[in-house]
Amino acid sequence: MAGSNITLKQLSSILGVSISTISKALNDSHEISDATKKRIVEMAKLHNYQPNKIAVGLKSGKTNTIAVVIPSVQNSFFARALYGIESLISETNFNIIVCLTKESHAKEVETFNMLSNGVVDGFIVAVCEETQNLQNYDHFTNAMANGKSVVMFDRVIDSVNCGKVTTNDFSALSEATQALIGSDRKHIVLLSTIHKLNVGKLRTQGYIKAMEAAGFSPTILESDDQHAGAVMTEYLNTNSVDAIIALDTDASLAALKAVKTNNKQIPKDVAVIGYVSERMAHNLTPELTTINQHSYTIGNAAASMIVEAIRTKSKDMNQVVISSTLSVRDSS
């Protein structure tokens, strides 16, 4: 154990047995007699032999490694989805490499190019904002042309023929809006910091559809993370509002704060529905009604889809929808 792991070659000279025999014995091949198997396995254990994964990978062309390419991990949705992915993968003999794109197309492309050749067997990806805007998807199709499996989750590109795990963003927002309308809210405002993303657009459309169906005119406030609170506050100062739907964690906290500083009661004067983790929802005042995306389940589904795809080398990828549900708490 002085400096580096023992190899089959070293084991071979210790035992006076050929490298092939040792390899077979350690892989429990039926070709080897029980007696020698026993000797070899014992000696391997004694020296804490660990097969060199890199060599195995080179030989087999499989690395048992999956890349998870996501924009960020500071967002509770991705953090929890990653947890779901990792939980399933760690039950298999695969490993995961996590790469954060920070919404940069260049970084996403580089990641795919770097890992496509020999490093990973497949990719789980939530497509970054810039890629969605540029509509340049060559890195995905190239990886697939090179025999890698690809599964997209949440941030999905319809025109790329890969596995997909999505949520029902459109109808979840319709339903949430309808629920507010059903409890007599009329001036329902949508606060979005993710209007540039496809998921944001889908959610917005779901809201618009429900509003128009009820004969109300939609009001959409768009802002970046930093200014959501200010934008909301300003709107509250000059308009009557009796409900807010916020499309991510930042917007949700900002909405709660804006209503409170405006001296309105939640939910009496203004109902609030947001997107935050369950744990956080319980610790807010009042406890926040949320659209629950089941991020853990989404991650789990994406992971099981890619493992399946790699194992079966199947080409026809399927599409799974994990429905979001409305968790009604005290804020609505």
Added chain:
Amino acid sequence: MAGSNITLKQLSSILGVSISTISKALNDSHEISDATKKRIVEMAKLHNYQPNKIAVGLKSGKTNTIAVVIPSVQNSFFARALYGIESLISETNFNIIVCLTKESHAKEVETFNMLSNGVVDGFIVAVCEETQNLQNYDHFTNAMANGKSVVMFDRVIDSVNCGKVTTNDFSALSEATQALIGSDRKHIVLLSTIHKLNVGKLRTQGYIKAMEAAGFSPTILESDDQHAGAVMTEYLNTNSVDAIIALDTDASLAALKAVKTNNKQIPKDVAVIGYVSERMAHNLTPELTTINQHSYTIGNAAASMIVEAIRTKSKDMNQVVISSTLSVRDSS
């Protein structure tokens, strides 16, 4: 591009030049003439040649990959530290593999064993709770004996001789406590959901020291994540409290909520100091005074330390302390 990446061998038969020459040309060796270099590089580009990292790794014994082994990513400290690690690493030619231990010693050991042989060049680790309790550190020392570099951050084991990045947990809590005492708070309660971790113990000791120095008796409420709110509320019902220090995000939100539901004003009746991300602190009502751990900087420092260690193969590892600072906002 039909099925899998092109190799040097294929390039060799296309160009009618030996594999060695191609390898040298692509690595810009001075041995090769500019003319052939040009030809080779152009053809490689045309066929989108990407060197097989696995083969390079096997040959060189270096993989340019670093494992980041952390308990979780659902905690804003680790999420942001990971962001700091990733940001620095992505500027280098290293990659990171992220492994989540979920506080399980077995998982941590397995991760180190799996990756120690050939897969990674080094480890950045925040030691899991169970390992701290069991005090079994063989997986760390074995990895180091196998020539891998190890850097611990935040969750650190004093007796293991590796690189370390920590924060001044003890003195940060002393100072926060003193600040509360300085503004005439007398009944200061500590709310902890991390009392089993070394960092939790250090923070608690810092609080105790400051309280005792001022002649006050410390009050420490311990709970798991789920019940912090209930524990805090119960205490508030039967005791007089004029300040709370909460040791992580869950405890911080729970403390705010408990005070509000107890119909006390923040900070007039009860001051609150907590541990949450800056972004979240701004979106809470009132804006929360926090002990800011500079998690991004800690991650960055750990990453730069391991890159340095791997590049120089130096054995004497250093220790860096990133000081936490008190960010005073409206809650105190």
Added chain:
DNA sequence: CTGAAAGCGCTTACAG
């Protein structure tokens, strides 16, 4: 300036 050969650590037909 170019190429043949050895080798990184493994696995697996193929011989014996």
Added chain:
DNA sequence: CTGAAAGCGCTTACAG
């Protein structure tokens, strides 16, 4: 049942 040989895709002394 055991072992010699080839090969995964690369790099790098060593010859020419």
